[in-house]
Amino acid sequence: MLDVLGNYVYALVDPGTKEIFYVGMASKKPNNRTNERATKHFDFDKAVTAKEKKIKSLLQHYDKFQIIHIVRHNLPDGVAVHVEAALIDALSTNTKLTNLKRGDGTKLGIKTWAxxxxxxxxxxxxxxxxxxxxxxxNIRLTLLHIKSYREDLEAHEIYDLTRGYWRIAQKKANLDKPTIAVACVGNAIVCAYRVVSWLPAGTTFSSVFDKRQIEVLQNTGVAQEGNTLKEFIGQLATKAEFPYSQYKITLNGEPLVWPQQSIKHIE
Structure with missing residues (x-):
């Protein structure tokens, strides 16, 4: 190949479906000679990895140079690694990539707004x-510290983690006043839900807790008199109902530090 690519990002593509199944990058060599790294993926004797198995099946119908696509070339030094990582992050949301690693700079990688x-x-x-x-x-804000939060959680999983399971006094469980359940991660407010009803723990299906986990929770810790383990069902609070989602809570100007107890009622 002519030595014109410099720093480049490439993709391995299924010519039949046009689907990208691998993303990589290569840095230019001295004297601007082209780095042939993209072709090295085809140098194997026995297909072991998912990438190699895919390549082996495609080579029965296509030439390797039909499979290699150059995405961007002549990139400034240090830029190709970010382009590669961004493509891996973006494509991984709905494409089955065979990359074993996300790419460099994962701290800067794809994240939800929350x-x-x-x-x-x-x-x-x-x-x-x-x-x-x-x-x-004239409402109750029930702040709930979600200790097991992960950044890859889906919206329904965050909801299930927030709504159960908590030791709630019966008066509060009876919803003597409208209640907004506020999901917190550290001092950050992730989202909030308008509580429709408090129910005994395990009443409804949960995507994050199974029966055994509920039993463990029910038998853990000493409940105060009149407090029982409950879950709520609710709906995402509107901006008018609770305008502070995505805010961070402070106490005297410092980030709120949660005590051992993971629930706090404000009213």
Whole structure:
């Protein structure tokens, strides 16, 4: 090949379906000679990995140079690794890539808006401002610390982690006043739900807790008199009902630090 590619990003593509199944990058060699790394994927005797098995099946119908596509070339030094990583992140959401690694700079990689807010959010609300909001609206804010949160959770999984399971006094479980359940990760508010009903733990299906986990939770810790393990069902709170999703809670100007107890009622 003519030595014109410099730093480049390439993709291995199924010519029949046009589906990308691998993304890689190569840095230019001295004297701007082309790095032939893209062709090295075809140098194997026995197909072992998913990538090699895919290549072996395609070579029965296509030439390797029909499979290799150049995505971007002549990139400035240090840029190709970011283009490669961005493509891997983006394509991995709906494409079966055979890459074994995400690529460099995973801390800068694809994240949900909620995760970015948790890590880098700059909107803050003082705890006493939340108390004032609850008093003015005559509602209860039930802050729930979600210790097992992961950034790859789907929306329904965050909902299930938030809604169960908690030791709730019967008065509060009877919804003596409208209640907003606030999902917190550290001092960051991920989202909020309008509680429709509190039910005994395990009443409804959960995508994150199974029967055994519920039994363990029910037998863990000493419940205060009148408190029983419950879950809620609810709906995502509107902006009017709770305008502080994606905010971070502060106490006297410092990030809120949760005590051992993972539930806090504000009213």
């Amino acid at each position: 995760q970015v807010a948790i890590e880098k959010g700059t909107d803050f609300i003082e705890l006493d401002a939340l108390e004032q909001f609850a008093r003015e609206k």
